[in-house]
Amino acid sequence: MEKYLSQLNEAQYAPTVQKDGPMIIIAGAGSGKTRVLTYRIAYLMNQGVDAFNILALTFTNKAAKEMKGRIAEIVGASEAKNLWMGTFHSVFAKILRFEGHHLGYPSNFTIYDTQDSQKLMGSIIREMGLDKDLYKTKQVYSRISSYKNSLITVKAYFNNPELMEADAMARRPRMGEIYQAYVERCFKAGAMDFDDLLLRTNELLTRFPSVLAQYQDKFRYILVDEYQDTNHSQYLIVRALADRFQNICVVGDDAQSIYAFRGANISNILNFQKDYEDVKMYRLEQNYRSTKNIVGAANSVIEHNQTKLDKIVWTANVEGPKVQVHRSLTDGDEGRFVASAIWETKMTDHVPNSDFAILYRTNSQSRAMEEALRKRNIPYRIYGGLSFYQRKEIKDVTAYLRLILNPSDEEALKRVINYPARGIGQTTIDRLMVAANESGKTIFELLENIDSANININTGTKNKLKDFVTLIKSYQVMNQTANAFDLAEYVTKTSGLIKEFNKDNTPEGVTRLENVEELLNGIKDFVEGQMEIADSKDNLAEFLEDIALATDLDGDKGDPDHVALMTIHSSKGLEFSNVFIVGLEEDLFPSAMSMNTRSELEEERRLFYVALTRAEKKAYLTYALSRYRWGKLVDSEPSRFIEEIDDQFLDIITPIEERRINPMLSADIFGDTPPNKVRFKKPVQPKFKKKDKAKPVNFEISAPKKLKKASEIKAPAEANLFGGELTVGNRVKHLKFGRGEVLSIEGKGGDVKAEIDFEFGGKKKLLLRFAKLELI
Numbered sequence: 001m002e003k004y005l006s007q008l009n010e011a012q013y014a015p016t017v018q019k020d021g022p023m024i025i026i027a028g029a030g031s032g033k034t035r036v037l038t039y040r041i042a043y044l045m046n047q048g049v050d051a052f053n054i055l056a057l058t059f060t061n062k063a064a065k066e067m068k069g070r071i072a073e074i075v076g077a078s079e080a081k082n083l084w085m086g087t088f089h090s091v092f093a094k095i096l097r098f099e100g101h102h103l104g105y106p107s108n109f110t111i112y113d114t115q116d117s118q119k120l121m122g123s124i125i126r127e128m129g130l131d132k133d134l135y136k137t138k139q140v141y142s143r144i145s146s147y148k149n150s151l152i153t154v155k156a157y158f159n160n161p162e163l164m165e166a167d168a169m170a171r172r173p174r175m176g177e178i179y180q181a182y183v184e185r186c187f188k189a190g191a192m193d194f195d196d197l198l199l200r201t202n203e204l205l206t207r208f209p210s211v212l213a214q215y216q217d218k219f220r221y222i223l224v225d226e227y228q229d230t231n232h233s234q235y236l237i238v239r240a241l242a243d244r245f246q247n248i249c250v251v252g253d254d255a256q257s258i259y260a261f262r263g264a265n266i267s268n269i270l271n272f273q274k275d276y277e278d279v280k281m282y283r284l285e286q287n288y289r290s291t292k293n294i295v296g297a298a299n300s301v302i303e304h305n306q307t308k309l310d311k312i313v314w315t316a317n318v319e320g321p322k323v324q325v326h327r328s329l330t331d332g333d334e335g336r337f338v339a340s341a342i343w344e345t346k347m348t349d350h351v352p353n354s355d356f357a358i359l360y361r362t363n364s365q366s367r368a369m370e371e372a373l374r375k376r377n378i379p380y381r382i383y384g385g386l387s388f389y390q391r392k393e394i395k396d397v398t399a400y401l402r403l404i405l406n407p408s409d410e411e412a413l414k415r416v417i418n419y420p421a422r423g424i425g426q427t428t429i430d431r432l433m434v435a436a437n438e439s440g441k442t443i444f445e446l447l448e449n450i451d452s453a454n455i456n457i458n459t460g461t462k463n464k465l466k467d468f469v470t471l472i473k474s475y476q477v478m479n480q481t482a483n484a485f486d487l488a489e490y491v492t493k494t495s496g497l498i499k500e501f502n503k504d505n506t507p508e509g510v511t512r513l514e515n516v517e518e519l520l521n522g523i524k525d526f527v528e529g530q531m532e533i534a535d536s537k538d539n540l541a542e543f544l545e546d547i548a549l550a551t552d553l554d555g556d557k558g559d560p561d562h563v564a565l566m567t568i569h570s571s572k573g574l575e576f577s578n579v580f581i582v583g584l585e586e587d588l589f590p591s592a593m594s595m596n597t598r599s600e601l602e603e604e605r606r607l608f609y610v611a612l613t614r615a616e617k618k619a620y621l622t623y624a625l626s627r628y629r630w631g632k633l634v635d636s637e638p639s640r641f642i643e644e645i646d647d648q649f650l651d652i653i654t655p656i657e658e659r660r661i662n663p664m665l666s667a668d669i670f671g672d673t674p675p676n677k678v679r680f681k682k683p684v685q686p687k688f689k690k691k692d693k694a695k696p697v698n699f700e701i702s703a704p705k706k707l708k709k710a711s712e713i714k715a716p717a718e719a720n721l722f723g724g725e726l727t728v729g730n731r732v733k734h735l736k737f738g739r740g741e742v743l744s745i746e747g748k749g750g751d752v753k754a755e756i757d758f759e760f761g762g763k764k765k766l767l768l769r770f771a772k773l774e775l776i
């Protein structure tokens, strides 16, 4: 047997070596799904399948790169290079370069990123004179995006009274017109947005059977990772391409489906068996990633979902430390706790920064984390924010490059026609846009014949416009012979961009220049990489395509040894030794926007499952009692997800702040390190383990006199007990809010809440289980 095949267990081996036919692997997190896909590709190649005939679709470009790297180790780099491997978007962008002409697109079409698309929508909303509070650009964008991903074209939209009515009900009766204008403007600009890459591929494969046949014949073996998160549009593409040979292998985990809000459809998994004949179904049950405690905790929480396939996940890995739960007073404290825990682990275990990840529900939570990490001089990187290529200065440079390739690109043109300033005012640009819309010509076409165009622009301005056209045309001439790097360098110098950036001496200005330099370096690398491949004249086009589709997750810039900060959505498929899941509070995680229906809540729970299963050795769950949200300090309650984890996998550690407050612990005042000796169970009742050497210090206000053994304690029972003890009219004391009177009590089991009127902070509804109240 080949050596790499021996690195698979029996359950993994079977699907890896099943060469032909449709198959689906449904398995839990960390069970080796991605490994099976990777090895399967190597196996197919060893069996004589040509790399050119294999299509593998991954969730990120980074995942594709890693898979390719591993395959290259097995079959050799030169063969691995020929694989068609990447995200749906990048693979089909390439195909559309070849075939887009069938649909009327130029082969050098531009890819509009989200920023470009939203800008265009914003201008359409403005031009139509609509109320921008009703027609919020982002909302309009996501609505149109969801039409596209459900393959609802403009025509289909106007044939669908229900859709139109839904938009009218949402007080956006003119959505259809915006959609239509947007699609027309993109088409005229020779541009596709992200959703077009899928929608147009579908259109291509449906309308042109010969093209479909050609690609069916090409992609004899198709593999899809993270299949649970494919949307309808992606699903149809895969189904069409796989229809002829039916050599399709998809892997996924229904428990990790987290993109329903973007149109991913879990029924794609459930229907797979109906779509193909003789589908082989495989299951993998052994998790290789995480400790027993992490696997146990994750299993116990996902149990709470009603909609799920029956699946077993177990591990032979060590038991490891329990999942730690940590409470802070504020988000700032939470950040300090995380930073000091990282710092301490680094000191004691001598591990690199890259062993740590901080995962959160929303991007805005990164701020407190960053601040605390900076104070401790711990290097970190935020993933999933603006990608490098979306920064202003980078977009300025690439807008010139885009315009050289595709002068119809309206967003690029608007960006640079008067940047750096060359005396072309907004009124002129507005007039040009109106004229372009009326005449059906592009702005650039109008500019080329500005003398004969019937637009109210004075001669001085006309000359400036002509100069601009001449400038772009001179670049186009240069592009015929020069390589992308020489051209880009020349453009930054002669367009006045560098001079413009040089004017700004602030640190931000300096960074901007450095970024442009970094971009040029990137182009140089790219050009040199391309030179190895013969016959690649079009390297500027390819470079622009790569960067349009680059996400921040893909970049490998800077020092690789950093703590990773990212949203949970971005963390899918990844793994880290130590994972902090922060902001585990009701209304934040689960998000307030996702608690209206069971299915929304279940998606939040799957998100939590994804987060927890990223951890290999140690997971921390943290929450704050109050946090700044929308500029206000808001009180918060611990997330129900903490409560849902089986107690035996959890360890509640004493909050630092409370140790500071407690004079009995004054010796710890100096230490900013996470306390790892004094441990508490869920706040109402302390849990002490025999193995704890330090004598437990009891500052739990409501701690019962007789301590129970850990195994005797079950959270809901506690809450019942305490809920039973408390009645309306009781006077209580709270650590933070002081004295108060119980106004009402509601809820059952673990959810008993009391409304209390406190001396500090007024009326509050608290979950008794976590409230730490003392009767007075």
Ligand code: ATP
Pocket: 007, 008, 009, 012, 027, 028, 029, 030, 031, 032, 033, 034, 035, 036, 253, 256, 287, 288, 289, 572, 573, 574, 575, 613
């Ligand atoms: P996710 O659901 O998070 O995407 P996955 O099912 O794709 O996870 P992989 O990422 O393929 O799982 O594997 C998880 C980890 O376990 C990886 O580090 C992988 O290298 C390792 N692994 C998988 N199978 C084996 C095996 N048979 N022996 C040793 N290690 C393995």
Ligand code: MG
Pocket: 033, 034, 035, 573
């Ligand atoms: Mg995976």
